[in-house]
Amino acid sequence: AAGVIQSPRHLIKEKRETATLKCYPIPRHDTVYWYQQGPGQDPQFLISFYEKMQSDKGSIPDRFSAQQFSDYHSELNMSSLELGDSALYFCASSRRDYSAYEQYFGPGTRLTVT
């Protein structure tokens, strides 16, 4: 079965650079979520989109922005990167009318800021 696809899987950036993370949800899923997991921490919710509209917002820094496109893929744009942004970034998807909103996670993008 198709899963959530994230690219790139690994990314190394320097401080103050920008990064773009991409997420391709499971086909026919209409909701995309972004989570950040710092070293030794539990995942923290950043932002979600339903049918290309922002549906919820968590602890996402103002330096970050995200959107969902017409083909339902999503991109997380991160600017002015800081050392503390080094983390594993997960994308998840779900379908609103199916399986009680069960969220399926991608393999993550490991971002390292040097």
Place this chain on the structure above:
Amino acid sequence: KQEVTQIPAALSVPEGENLVLNCSFTDSAIYNLQWFRQDPGKGLTSLLLIQSSQREQTSGRLNASLDKSSGRSTLYIAASQPGDSATYLCAVRRSDGGATNKLIFGTGTLLAVQP
């Protein structure tokens, strides 16, 4: 504010033992609860999802129970195997008419099954 706690933080057991992982949440108004497995540096694999109206879910050697009124869930692993070694996370979704979709994760239990 919903807080999710998992006990114990780490657990080491010999192969073949049955074990229970605990998850507690402070706000009982949840829509569902998911249990995940995470291998080191890897993604999250969904193991079981329990809706708020359910008491338990089973998948193979895994059984998850939910007591919403007391704010607790347990994950029971039968006949543990070394391949079960991983971090186990529980996460809850709030019940609010669909306005909020986010999962709030627990602190995780690091399980090591010794051969």
